Amino acid sequence: MAKLPDDVPDCMVFLLAKAYQKAHANFKKQLIPYGLTNLQHLVLEGLWYKQGMTAAQLGNFLILDKATLSGVLERMVKAGWVEKKPDDKDKRLLSIHTSNKADDLKKDLIKERQTANEEILKNFSIEEKILFKRFLADVISCE
Amino acid sequence: MAKLPDDVPDCMVFLLAKAYQKAHANFKKQLIPYGLTNLQHLVLEGLWYKQGMTAAQLGNFLILDKATLSGVLERMVKAGWVEKKPDDKDKRLLSIHTSNKADDLKKDLIKERQTANEEILKNFSIEEKILFKRFLADVISCE
DNA sequence: TCTATATAGTTCGTATACGAAGGAGTTTAA
DNA sequence: TTAAACTCCTTCGTATACGAACTATATAGA
Numbered sequence: 001m002a003k004l005p006d007d008v009p010d011c012m013v014f015l016l017a018k019a020y021q022k023a024h025a026n027f028k029k030q031l032i033p034y035g036l037t038n039l040q041h042l043v044l045e046g047l048w049y050k051q052g053m054t055a056a057q058l059g060n061f062l063i064l065d066k067a068t069l070s071g072v073l074e075r076m077v078k079a080g081w082v083e084k085k086p087d088d089k090d091k092r093l094l095s096i097h098t099s100n101k102a103d104d105l106k107k108d109l110i111k112e113r114q115t116a117n118e119e120i121l122k123n124f125s126i127e128e129k130i131l132f133k134r135f136l137a138d139v140i141s142c143e
Numbered sequence: 144m145a146k147l148p149d150d151v152p153d154c155m156v157f158l159l160a161k162a163y164q165k166a167h168a169n170f171k172k173q174l175i176p177y178g179l180t181n182l183q184h185l186v187l188e189g190l191w192y193k194q195g196m197t198a199a200q201l202g203n204f205l206i207l208d209k210a211t212l213s214g215v216l217e218r219m220v221k222a223g224w225v226e227k228k229p230d231d232k233d234k235r236l237l238s239i240h241t242s243n244k245a246d247d248l249k250k251d252l253i254k255e256r257q258t259a260n261e262e263i264l265k266n267f268s269i270e271e272k273i274l275f276k277r278f279l280a281d282v283i284s285c286e
Numbered sequence: 287t288c289t290a291t292a293t294a295g296t297t298c299g300t301a302t303a304c305g306a307a308g309g310a311g312t313t314t315a316a
Numbered sequence: 317t318t319a320a321a322c323t324c325c326t327t328c329g330t331a332t333a334c335g336a337a338c339t340a341t342a343t344a345g346a
Binding site: 012013014015018019021022023024027038063113116117121122124131133135136137138139 | 153154155156157158159160161162163164165166167170181185206256259260263264265266267271274275276278279280281282283285
């Protein structure tokens with residue numbers, strides 16, 4: 001990953017893709033011991049933020065396509081990370097909950113994310129960290 | 144894409160993923176009329192930078208896994224965007240070249256990328272643009 | 287109340303990603 | 317020179333992504 005052409009392309013599409021690619025790959029390695037993928041970890045964090053969200057709410061919260069979410073939830077149910085509870089009032093809804101297996105690892109898993117974030121920003125000053133996050137949030141929320 | 148929780152997560156892994164997701168989705172729409180995917184466009188830009196690279200060189204240059212590259216090149220050959228030329232001296236090598244079909248669209252396709260980049264950075268000042276790119280390049284090249 | 291519309295999830299098809307293993311060709315070293 | 321080590325590329329398996337079509341359910345409005 002270290003050897004970019006000397007003039008790292010002056011292209012935001014490329015820079016964002018490769019910065020994400022690297023952060024994703026590093027975090028992926030950290031999660032291997034847990035048997036979790038990055039996306040599955042994200043789903044758990046989302047549910048710990050607000051337990052019992054429906055699949056639609058979760059997708060909205062985490063900016064995930066419903067088709068993508070449907071697949072990952074199926075695998076997470078099979079692996080025992082989450083449970084789907086049908087709603088009595090509205091039979092279309094599925095309320096998603098983390099399992100005990102997941103909750104037991106909550107502290108460790110959140111710690112892993114913090115470690116990953118520190119690793120990404122280890123060479124940045126406090127001011128730069130704040131600015132960087134603001135820039136990214138602006139890109140995401142723009143329009 | 145606009146409705147993040149008010150406190151956009153203070154998590155770099157998430158911010159990088161979603162900023163990339165948005166940039167990728169926007170550029171994807173721009174490329175639909177050409178029948179090109181984002182990755183296929185990237186491959187063409189790589190070859191225009193240095194025509195005739197081997198698959199390995201191209202993957203190294205664009206930071207692409209060889210397995211990913213093998214698949215996309217196969218589809219691009221099939222669609223007539225690139226050609227593979229075996230090397231006479233080293234029979235393991237495949238020299239990749241853009242087709243006339245691709246070269247005819249070169250100006251337009253490069254313009255599309257520029258438009259996409261401008262869109263991403265439209266709300267940033269000159270100083271912020273430079274800083275943002277430096278931050279991303281630092282993340283990519285770190286270590 | 288009954289139909290048009292809208293929403294929640296699933297499923298399908300295609301295209302990345304990428305670890306792992308494999309086949310073919312090349313280099314290195316004893 | 318020849319076997320071990322390397323390199324290039326392909327193939328396979330699994331997991332995202334996401335547009336599109338589909339089923340089931342709910343709600344709005346005539």
